[in-house]
Amino acid sequence: MIRQKPDMPQIFDLIVVGSGPAGSACAATAAAAGLSVALVDKSPFPREKLCGGGVTGRSIRYLDEIFGVTPDSDLFLTSDSVRLAFGGRIISQQEDAPPLQMTMRRAFDATLHNHAVTAGADVFAPVRISAVDHASATITLADGRILQGSVLVGADGANSLVARSVFGRAFDPAQIGFGLEVELDRSLIEDNTTEIDLGAADWGYGWVFPKRESITLGVGGIHARNPDMKAHFQAYLARHAPALAEQGEIKCKGAFLPFGAYRKIPGGGRALLAGDAAGLVDPITGEGIAWALKSGQLAAQAAIEALAGNGPDSAMAAYLRRLAPIHREMDAARRIRALIYARPVRAYFPRAVERNPSMSRTYLRLLAGELDYADLGTRVLFRLARRLGGSLLPRRAA
Ligand SMILES: Cc1cc2nc3c(=O)[nH]c(=O)nc-3n(C[C@H](O)[C@H](O)[C@H](O)COP(=O)(O)OP(=O)(O)OC[C@H]3O[C@@H](n4cnc5c(N)ncnc54)[C@H](O)[C@@H]3O)c2cc1C
Structure with a gap:
């Protein structure tokens, strides 16, 4: 200098x-x-x-x-026990999931x-x-x-x-994401499993991430589609730490993320x-x-x-x-996002995951960064669309 x-x-x-x-x-x-x-x-x-x-x-x-x-x-x-849920209902549980590091x-x-x-x-x-x-x-x-x-x-x-x-x-x-989080005492949730709940927010999800000293619980998604993210957060907290939620509104922190x-x-x-x-x-x-x-x-x-x-x-x-x-x-992921989060599909997605264990494995591999969206390719995208009800994407030309 x-x-x-x-x-x-x-x-x-x-x-x-x-x-x-x-x-x-x-x-x-x-x-x-x-x-x-x-x-x-x-x-x-x-x-x-x-x-x-x-x-x-x-x-x-x-x-x-x-x-x-x-x-x-x-x-x-390191966490390799992962649960996928939808509004509190467990749709997949894996004990040997692709590892995530929590920090x-x-x-x-x-x-x-x-x-x-x-x-x-x-x-x-x-x-x-x-x-x-x-x-x-x-x-x-x-x-x-x-x-x-x-x-x-x-x-x-x-x-x-x-x-x-x-x-x-x-x-x-119109496009920004928003998340709310709280750090919980480890003793409040003894289970050491990572959880993703795809029904906890619209165009987003809830998470429970175990750390060495604490547990991070949060809810996030597209801000404009979740005008009352705080209510989603309180409901998710009540599911996991009911005694704490009963004490009234818990102090959480919020931040934007460009989702x-x-x-x-x-x-x-x-x-x-x-x-x-x-x-x-x-x-x-x-x-x-x-x-x-x-x-x-x-x-x-x-x-x-x-x-x-x-x-x-x-x-x-x-x-x-x-x-x-x-x-x-990013472009490939945005196309696939509509198949997971869009309202008409939300009812089908959890059932499709329950019926097809390979779908949750694919989601967890994406989450763990083992798989790229480009790897999924158009073929898988079409298969996914068909499993979710068939009519969401135009049929492929013969
Ligand atoms: C609730 C929530 C949960 C998330 N969970 C995850 C997760 O589990 N895993 C994951 O991969 N990502 C997660 N993310 C996203 C992740 O946090 C961000 O994508 C990541 O931090 C981006 O890094 P960055 O360096 O771009 O910005 P940041 O980490 O935000 O760093 C920006 C830096 O700029 C500084 N700064 C800001 N303004 C100024 C200024 N005017 N002048 C000088 N300095 C300034 C800040 O002090 C900060 O140090 C989450 C985000 C949120 C909101």
């Missing part, structure tokens, strides 16, 4: 706003490649982040690839943040940002300091300030968006950590390529090329 007079901008190759999984992956990758990196966050680390903390096989692959973090670390609890984001994100620092990123945190100029990759901090990059990466989550500077708003309210509404052009000017800021959350499972890690790494690689070749203005084209396989996955 070249330091200049206090009233002059501090100059970096790359400025990364946000040090969640996307920002830390981006900063670590770019700093390890020799770029000067400013990593800016409004919070000091460790900090809380509302999340189920379900880390899929896909996330585990990216964690190893980007940071050398492996699941045997004491950040994780607490406070410790998990602090670990990734520390990796970025060790790789050489300069940290500016905790600090608020008062202005973003995406065209020139410049940000102004609340204390008056100015940071100027060749490229800016907005990895600042679902309410992204960088996305707002480019598009005028962080997300589309499958990704940005086709993630950014503008010299700013690239990664992770939730780019809308990269799986439209069916709500998994966002894996795509945050991967898109953060890809944004860094795009910046590295652009600065070594055609200059910062070419970073977006380099990024879009790399993101294409993730965008294809």
Whole structure:
């Protein structure tokens, strides 16, 4: 980094706003490649982040690839007992399901943040940002300091300030997801099984994720389709911890997640968006950590390529090329989502899962990141549609 007079901008190759999984992956990758990196966050680390903390096989692959973090670390609890339910009725139970790792984001994100620092990123945190100029990759901090990059990466989550500077708003309210969660004492739910209840919310689900020290219980789905998410949450809590629910309304926390509404052009000017800021959350499972890690790494690689070749203005084209396989996955998942969550199908789906154990296995393999939506292919999609009642998709041409 070249330091200049206090009233002059501090100059970096790359400025990364946000040090969640996307920002830390981006900063670590770019700093390890020799770029000067400013990593800016409004919070000091460790900090809380509302999340189920379900880390899929896909996330585990990216964690190893980007940071050398492996699941045997004491950040994780492995869960391979999974129950699928629909409105409290168990429709599938598997004791040897594809493993999911369960983590607490406070410790998990602090670990990734520390990796970025060790790789050489300069940290500016905790600090608020008062202005973003995406065209020139410049940000102004609340204390008056100015940071100027060749490229800016907005990895600042679902309410992204960088996305707002480019598009005028962080997300589309008609498409955004919303989740409510509570951390429960382990003794309240002794069962150590991961549960997904596909009837707990509309276009979403409820979850019980066991952790080392606690149990995370939550309900989430498309916000506009669940005007009373709190009622869904209370009903789900009452099913699992009736004594607690009887005490009245339990304090839960809520957060937005971009449930499958990704940005086709993630950014503008010299700013690239990664992770939730780019809308990269799986439209069916709500998994966002894996795509945050991967898109953060890809944004860094795009910046590295652009600065070594055609200059910062070419970073977006380099990024879009790399993101294409993730965008294809999102598109495929959105098509399949209608077969799982749409109202006419909701009555059929649980029965279809009960009758066909291979369907729940497929869902769990998707959830665990063992299977890509593209792997499912059109053939399986049509088979699924036929099992669910036949008339949902047009018949295939002979
Ligand atoms: C209720 C709920 C449950 C979820 N459960 C799961 C799950 O089980 N598994 C899974 O894979 N995904 C889950 N997700 C999604 C997952 O949490 C996100 O997809 C993931 O955290 C995205 O990572 P990110 O780095 O893009 O953003 P974040 O993790 O949100 O990190 C953004 C960072 O930017 C910082 N920041 C924000 N604004 C500013 C600003 N103006 N200036 C500076 N810094 C800023 C924040 O402090 C934060 O550190 C869940 C989400 C919700 C809401």
